[in-house]
Amino acid sequence: MVVADPGWVDADAGCRCRRQRPRLGRCRCLCVGSAAANTLREETTISALEISEKPLPYVRLATLTESVSTQPEVAPVVGPLFDRVADALLASGATLGLPIAEYDMDRHGVRITVGFTYDGPAIEGLVIVELPAVESAFSATHHGSMATIDDSWRAVNDAITERGVTAVGPCREVYLQSESEDQADWITELQQPVSAN
Incomplete structure (x- = not known):
């Protein structure tokens, strides 16, 4: 399996994240039972x-979270959230880990949590989230x-x-x-x- 190299650097941008950050479309995993599915x-x-x-x-992430009311609102939120997390990590001197997004849908909409794997101390403006180990998942x-x-x-x-x-x-x-x-x-x-x- 290919893994992102935490040491990769984009010389033009001064950090690897300028090309590494996902630029995602709308949420894809939340369509179970929908007409699209x-x-x-x-x-x-x-x-x-x-x-x-x-x-x-188990995965530990430095993250930001934002909620939207509908799936079509997800796309414009994800990329900028990754940018903000990456900027805060890099400003603190941290190295960017593997980028991960978590999507949680409820009756109020979609909660989007994006971040990078991170094992360092707390960083101002970011939230440390611990995704628990899961016994069984389809992948x-x-x-x-x-x-x-x-x-x-x-x-x-x-x-x-x-x-x-x-x-x-x-x-x-x-x-x-x-x-x-x-x-x-x-x-x-x-x-x-x-x-x-």
Whole structure:
């Protein structure tokens, strides 16, 4: 599995985060049961997607969180949140870790938490969030543009339904590689915790 290199530096921007920060589209993991989740997916995209069930490790993040009322409001929020977290980390002298976003939907909308793995002291303006280890989650690795990630999330959601388990709690997107502007080489791990029915 490809992992982001915390030592990578973008010489033009003075830090690796200028190209590393995910520029995401709308939330993809929250569409279970929606009309979009029930539409037909492109077989070419799904055929290459491997979905597995695995435990998720504990992760400590330096984060910011924002809530929006609807999924279409997610896209304009995620990138700037990552920018603010990265700026605060770099200003403190910290190195950027792996970028991770967590999406939690409830009756009020979507709570978006974005950050970077971080094991240092508290940083003013950021919130340290500890994502607990999860016993079981469905996981898939999406390759390429965020424009097609909905198809990958749809496949994960379909696999959850077919297996007879239930999605529980917030889902996560782990941006293993997110450097190019055109997103052609991006690698994003989709993670949805589940429980047996």
